Amino acid sequence: MNQELPHDADVVVIGTGAFGLSVTAHLARLGVRRVVALDRFKIASQTSPRAAGLFKLVQADELRTRLARLAVDTVRNFDVEFGVPVPFVHSGSLMLARTDRHSRLIEEEVGAAQRWGVEVELISAQEASRLAPYLEPEEIRQAAYVPGDIYIEEPASLLEAYYTAAVRLGATVVGDVPVIGIQVQNGAIRAVETPLGQIRTETVVDAAGAWVRQVSQLAGVDIAVLPMRHQLAITHPIPGIEATYPITRVFDAAVYVRPCRNGLMWGGFESDPLPLDPANREHDFCIELVPLEFRVLERCAELVRRVIPSLLDAAVQEHRGGLFTMTPDGRFIAGPVPKVRGLWVLSGCNGSGFSFSPALGRLLAEWIVGGAPSIDLGPLAPGRFVGAIDPGVLVERAIFQYTHYYEPLES
Ligand SMILES: Cc1cc2nc3c(=O)[nH]c(=O)nc-3n(C[C@H](O)[C@H](O)[C@H](O)COP(=O)(O)OP(=O)(O)OC[C@H]3O[C@@H](n4cnc5c(N)ncnc54)[C@H](O)[C@@H]3O)c2cc1C
Structure with missing residues (x-):
């Protein structure tokens, strides 16, 4: 100092x-x-x-939809506006469901997002698996494709x-x-x-x-x-994974996956999350000290094993986590x-x-x-x-x- x-x-x-x-x-x-x-x-x-590093154009309400669009546009134009490039991958994304309830949810979200001006369409399970070859189509009941979604690799x-x-x-x-x-x-x-x-x-x-x-x-x-803990993992390279394959969100499992460093990154939302307020920790608490638990991610991989089988066997190169700031x-x-x-x-x-x-x-x-x-x-x-x-x-x-x-x- x-x-x-x-x-x-x-x-x-x-x-x-x-x-x-x-x-x-x-x-x-x-x-x-x-x-x-x-x-x-x-x-x-x-x-x-x-x-x-995931961006998502389909959002729960019109305000967040407008904000999400502005966010993607700001990243795309950052070089023009600020003279500094931001590397991003224009991958698009998939929303998947394997239950009736979650299929309806996706249909509703797609309908609302279209009314709010987002380009998104319902597609077949086979088409989803063609776009993202790391997906097995058999169990997919509903799929939707958002071509405009992006991610930032690092x-x-x-x-x-x-x-x-x-x-x-x-x-x-x-x-x-x-x-x-x-x-x-x-x-x-x-x-x-x-x-x-x-x-x-x-x-x-x-x-x-x-x-x-x-x-x-x-x-x-x-x-x-x-504050609430959230974690993700990145696998070592998996043969055949391309950076431009779409991000996938499996709604019924609350799990997301995207290409990363020639392998896959995945994370998920456990049903018993860990609130962790730095106010109750030692004074020098920092995010590096957030306790990580790999079994949470193993459970997520297990939940989607039939649709994304490669996650279960892949060796992991990075496991990281931090704190969301949740509001009521x-x-x-x-x-x-x-x-x-x-x-x-x-x-x-x-x-x-x-x-x-x-x-x-x-x-x-x-x-x-x-x-x-x-x-x-x-x-x-x-x-x-x-x-x-x-x-x-x-x-x-x-x-x-x-x-x-x-x-x-x-x-
Ligand atoms: C594993 C994981 C995956 C995620 N994936 C995504 C994703 O794909 N897409 C997405 O949109 N979001 C994602 N998020 C959420 C996203 O990371 C957070 O919403 C975002 O980083 C919050 O940024 P922030 O600036 O609020 O927090 P931070 O990055 O934590 O910055 C806050 C800063 O404030 C500083 N600070 C605190 N107190 C003081 C003080 N008294 N004086 C000075 N400085 C202080 C801290 O040191 C810290 O650097 C993810 C989060 C995690 C953990």
């Missing part, structure tokens, strides 16, 4: 994960001169680089692109400097405190991932977020916090923060700079929970949302 921090900033962003770096780059691009992003650990080192590459863009545009991004205090006077942000001193500012974005609640509490605000209603938290002027939150990823970060970072920056985002983010307002949620109810609803990732219903 031998770096000098600026004494003043127009905006201080707390956290340099996908959310924090995206909003930093977009603020700088909109002309905010003094943006400072701080991280308590190395820059972009916590949950975001551990993501699967998630760190998007974070590097945000970082490079932000710094080139004049932002200051500093790792290993925790924010330890937020000064509020007469209901408005005045400064953030760090071990290296204070930065005076009137605008703070809390994008602290699994620590988001602790950070907002420094300003006397409680945000209803519960499964929606992001993005916007200004009521009662503390100048405090903004970007969190509540519910498992999709990596892929929505290009859109949400952009819209939050527009909102901070111009007074309104170009897509109304009202339904994601932090104020919908502040002070209103009982801890037991938060745990129950957050677990519900995690276990219904592919069946997003109101709890």
Whole structure:
């Protein structure tokens, strides 16, 4: 920590994960001169680089559909807008079901997504297996194909692109400097405190991932977020796997698979997930210390063994995990916090923060700079929970949302 921090900033962003770096780059691009992003650990080192890198155009409601489209467009045009390329794979994706209930769910999602302008079609099991030859068609009852979906092979590459863009545009991004205090006077942000001193500012974005609640509490605000573990595995190369084969989501098993490093990556949503709040851990807790359990992934592979047999036998080269920030209603938290002027939150990823970060970072920056985002983010307002949620109810609803990732219903 031998770096000098600026004494003043127009905006201080707390956290340099996908959310924090995206909003930093977009603020700088909109002309905010003094943006400072701080991280308590190395820059972009916590949950975001551990993501699967999947983007998904078919979403549960129209707002998220618009955001998902904006996110994909922002990645595709990043080079044009920021002069920094983001490598992505235009793979398309498949939704699969092996039960009647999940077949109906896919049909409903396809119908709604088409009404909201997404290109998606129901296809036969044979066609699904032709598009993704790692699939066995026999058990598939319903399949749908989304040609526009993409993935980012190594998630760190998007974070590097945000970082490079932000710094080139004049932002200051500093790792290993925790924010330890937020000064509020007469209901408005005045400064953030760090071990290296204070930065005076009137605008703070809390994008602290699994620590988001602790950070907002420094300003006397409680945000209803519960961190929850999620894991994935990557196999060694499997002969015949091509990077452009589609991503597959098996709805009834809540398992996803995509090509990765000439093999396959898979992850899934267990029915008994592990909430893990850094607030209850030792002070130096970091994402590397999230306990991983391979048997969760073995169970996922077992659930899909007849449709993706190659997962069961393949040797694994990487097993990684991190923390989702779950909210009671499964929606992001993005916007200004009521009662503390100048405090903004970007969190509540519910498992999709990596892929929505290009859109949400952009819209939050527009909102901070111009007074309104170009897509109304009202339904994601932090104020919908502040002070209103009982801890037991938060745990129950957050677990519900995690276990219904592919069946997003109101709890
Ligand atoms: C295994 C796995 C697979 C996933 N797959 C996908 C996927 O395919 N698609 C998708 O969209 N999403 C996916 N996700 C979710 C995605 O990774 C998250 O939504 C996203 O990374 C959240 O970004 P973040 O910026 O909120 O958090 P983080 O990346 O954790 O960043 C928060 C940062 O805040 C910093 N911080 C905390 N407290 C302070 C403080 N006091 N002062 C300064 N800094 C602080 C932290 O050190 C950290 O670097 C996956 C997640 C996991 C774990």
